[in-house]
Amino acid sequence: MSLKNVNIFNYKVVFICLRHAGLCLSLKSSDAMGAPFNHQPQSGEQVMKNILLMAVTLFMLAASITSQAGEGTTNGTDTGTTPGFVGLWEGVDPEDGSHIMISISSNNGGTLKVLLYATFFTVCDDSDRGFVQGTGNVSTEGALTVNEFIVTCFEPSKTVTLPATFTRNPDGTLKWDRSAEPAPAPPTVILHKTSN
Structure with missing residues (x-):
């Protein structure tokens, strides 16, 4: 810093x-x-949005730092048990144009913790307030499967559980396959690694 x-x-x-x-x-x-400085006071709602955004950003930063500290033999290389998944990933959702950040970290038990923040959540009744989390395993085929990817919406207050599958592409990008979600299934999202 x-x-x-x-x-x-x-x-x-x-x-x-x-x-x-x-x-x-x-x-x-x-x-x-x-x-x-003499500035205009912010509304209570704007202050809460700013606090929430900062909290999510700091949480994802901490998760990214933690994933580096606990990598060891599962350091995200193709020789470990988590072939290249560990790190911070970013992309754009082709369905609604939202910016997506995904943090994947090792849980030191062979599982991976997946945290997602987006600037817009269609599943939250078109709200921009929420986050997604889940724990997954890497299959022998090399896919990271999260059976319970839990979306927590703040406005309206609700949770939705969806399946998620992530695979590595030959060009180093990460593919988020959402075809198992309820119909009509949203399009696949391609994510780029921004930090290890």
């Missing part, structure tokens, strides 16, 4: 960069005279 203060036109801006996650935040703290 790097932290840098920069004065720009009487504004003090703090840049926080988390190189591991490829995430940079900039926080305006005060002007050159030390007076606080």
Whole structure:
């Protein structure tokens, strides 16, 4: 993590960069005279959305870091028991255009923990508030199967359990096959690895 203060036109801006996650935040703290910024107050709903987004981002960052720390012999290479799955993956859902981030980490018991965050959830009655989690195993064919991929929706408050299958493509991408979901099955999502 790097932290840098920069004065720009009487504004003090703090840049926080988390190189591991490829995430940079900039926080305006005060002007050159030390007076606080005069900004419009946010609504309670907007504050909660910001807190939720930050919590999910930090949770996925922690899961990604944990997956690196616990890799050992299951380090995500083709020689381990989790052939290339461990890491942080990103892609775009062709059904609704949402940005998807998936963190896959080793549970040190031969299973893999899968966490998903998307900017939009069709299954949550077209809401942008929720997350998905599940635990899966890698089959002898090399597919990561999560039988209970649990979608937790915040608005409306509900949970939905779906199956999920992930396979590695020869080009290094990850394919999320959603054909086993209820009809009409959503299209396959291709994900790119952004961090180990």
